[in-house]
Amino acid sequence: MRGRRKFLINSLLSTGLVLPASVRSMAAGSQPKERHKPLILSTWNHGMPANDKAWEVLDAEGSILDAVEQGVKVTELDLTNLSVGLQGLPDREGITTLDASIMKGDGSCGSVAFVRQVKHPISLARMVMENTPHVMLAGEGARQFAIANGFPMEEEVLSPGAEKGYKDWKKHSEYKPVINIENHDTIGMIGLDAKGNMAGSCTTSGLAFKMHGRVGDSPIIGAGLFVDNEVGAATATGLGESIIRICGSFLIVELMRQGRTPQEACEEAVKRLIAKNKGIEGIQAGFLALNKDGEYGAFAVHPGFNFAMHYRNGRALVDSGSNF
Ligand code: GLY
Secondary structure, three states, X not given: OOHHHHHHHHHHXXXXXXXXXXXXXXXXXXXXXXXXXXXXXXEOOOHHHHHHHHHHHHHOOOOHHHHHHHHHHHHHOOOOOOOOOOXXXXXXXXXXXXXXXEEEOOOOEEEEEEEOOEOOHHHXXXXXXXXXXXXXXXXXXXXXXXXXXXXXXXXOOOOXXXXXXHHHHHOOOOOOOOOOOOOOOOEEXXXXXXXXXXXXXEEEOOOOOOOOXXXXXXXXXXXXXXXXXXXXXXXXXXXXXXXXXXOHHHHHHHHHHOOOOHHHHHHHHHHHHHHHOOOHHHOOEEEEEEEOOOEEEEXXXXXXXXXXXXXXXXXXXXXXXXXX
């Protein structure tokens, strides 16, 4: 990259501003390739404070696994966020249920799905990974596992934002997944430390007003999250059903294994998703990817998906490209 142009981009990045489309493709990792190690990436605006926490953990000699767990815990507690944590929008019965997964670059992984009353499902997912012979616990079993391991059970009271959203939705009770036009939905975080170790986390309250029992992509290893130290990591956001259908995050890591850049792999995954899902005009989904060299990329079906990045000399919100 020419010196002056690189300086301008780095200055913008260090202010934490959203990069305009004119510099977006460079920042998103296409041409010329930009690399950072360590690097923390997260989906959406809410990724900024989550990344800050993850970076703090890395700076204090924490592991990349600790970093991605602690980072998304910030979002799980953010009362203004209605797509992650117990304050999130409920299902159509008025009950908030959570999904989360965590994965290390050596293939260890854990997840929880359709779990109630647990403030930090990401920590429960980590406990499944570290303290059980299983990968995934769901529903009442996951809740009982949380109780047995001393997780406090929260009261099932909707947050003010969720209650308002649910009351408004009940006026029509229309059951159809809608395109995400908010500036957030789920947090997926992927990170690389200075030694080349990778890890990722993904946590959500899922699709608003979903059927009771519905599980999205976020706790499905390979759909919402996949990490392999030998290649890279990917995470997803948006309508979970569309992402599960193509094993989105696994697909991206495998495309990178075959030589695609993270940006090319995300674009190919979006192409596949569009081909395999009917009614694409009503579906938003986006992918974020990072390879083991610290190169990154992102792409979505529709405009509006952005991601947060944090590296040694800066932090930024970057608009992803989109198909339409
Ligand atoms: N991507 C979150 C969900 O569909 O549940």
